[in-house]
Amino acid sequence: MARVFQKPKSMTSAHTHYCPGCTHGIVHRLIAETIDELGIQDRTVGIAPVGCAVLAYHYFDCDFQEAAHGRAPAMATGIKRVRPDLLVFTYQGDGDLASIGMGEIIHAANRGEKFTAIFVNNTVYGMTGGQMAPTTMPNQKTTTSPAGRDVTNCGMPIKIAELISALQTPAYVTRQTVIKPKYIIKAKKAIRKAFEYQMAGTCFSLVEIVSTCPTNWGKTPLESIKWTETDLLPYYQLGDCKTPDA
Amino acid sequence: MNYQYQIDADRCKGCGLCVAVCPKKVLELSQTNNSKGYFPAYRAREEDCVLCGTCCIMCPDVAITITPIDNASAEK
Numbered sequence: 001m002a003r004v005f006q007k008p009k010s011m012t013s014a015h016t017h018y019c020p021g022c023t024h025g026i027v028h029r030l031i032a033e034t035i036d037e038l039g040i041q042d043r044t045v046g047i048a049p050v051g052c053a054v055l056a057y058h059y060f061d062c063d064f065q066e067a068a069h070g071r072a073p074a075m076a077t078g079i080k081r082v083r084p085d086l087l088v089f090t091y092q093g094d095g096d097l098a099s100i101g102m103g104e105i106i107h108a109a110n111r112g113e114k115f116t117a118i119f120v121n122n123t124v125y126g127m128t129g130g131q132m133a134p135t136t137m138p139n140q141k142t143t144t145s146p147a148g149r150d151v152t153n154c155g156m157p158i159k160i161a162e163l164i165s166a167l168q169t170p171a172y173v174t175r176q177t178v179i180k181p182k183y184i185i186k187a188k189k190a191i192r193k194a195f196e197y198q199m200a201g202t203c204f205s206l207v208e209i210v211s212t213c214p215t216n217w218g219k220t221p222l223e224s225i226k227w228t229e230t231d232l233l234p235y236y237q238l239g240d241c242k243t244p245d246a
Numbered sequence: 247m248n249y250q251y252q253i254d255a256d257r258c259k260g261c262g263l264c265v266a267v268c269p270k271k272v273l274e275l276s277q278t279n280n281s282k283g284y285f286p287a288y289r290a291r292e293e294d295c296v297l298c299g300t301c302c303i304m305c306p307d308v309a310i311t312i313t314p315i316d317n318a319s320a321e322k
Contacts, residue, residue: 003299004249005312016307020284021261025306181267181303214261221261 008032010041014058021214021221024052026178027120028059030188031089034195035062044087045079047072049101051093052126070101073108076115087198088115094135095125098160102134105164109204112169116194117206119160121236122213130216134158137231142216157235161208165242172197172205173242177233179212179225186238203244210236249297250313251289257309258286264301264310270294273301 007013010032018024035041041062048056050069057064067075072090080088097105097119105117124142125131132142132149135157139148149157165173172194176187187209194205210232212224219227258280264287265273274290286309289295302310 020259
């Protein structure tokens, strides 16, 4: 039995500007598929970050708002409080959410704002040229750590999903990846679950997605996937960190 | 019911992720470039393809689609 596959309705036909092998496109598609499946295209508002996904509003066919660097959770809070009937999601990278926007995300999660944060963790600042991010792995070479990340100087990479799940407020926090079809299917389920929690008004939800950045890692797309599997996944362990029922 | 498998050569960026995940090793990267200068994927061994859709799931650029075509309109 063939599997029918078409572009989701909630995605525009624009060609993305992402580098070849960048998994941002997969995450975009998963969100768009979820929006289609839940039938919420006309009442979904996305918040675009500053980072590689800064032009996300070109690719999603739903309402979008651009936020200042790291301030997407603050803007999502505003929109969700004024219009609780809308579904709001933020789409943020690790330079945006884990660095400059750390204060916003922690407090939004702590207040239990009922929006969904999609956090794409590719361990570098992609758009600005591959600088070291708080999530960069030990000894990983970036343009601002040419000898590799020195953990005595910069500390260990921040595990955002674990950090957010340490808060007392009920939330759905999970970490997924999109480097292989089997993981993509799981990531899709997690994104759908996050939107469903939001639709039910249950809790804040954060889906961290371990992603690749072939260009700034200096690897081919396939090498990046391999490196993610051997080096990133043992540190950034997949699975639900917190569920509202627990 | 028949299905049409299509790779939009101009959307494809030639990253090769589909080639790596194809369970039947159907796909390969082309020797000729597309309008953006990338070398797009194509079905080198079309007869082996079972339309499982694994390549569609992996493709970051939604370049691969499998659409049903009903036989009545195909015959016209």
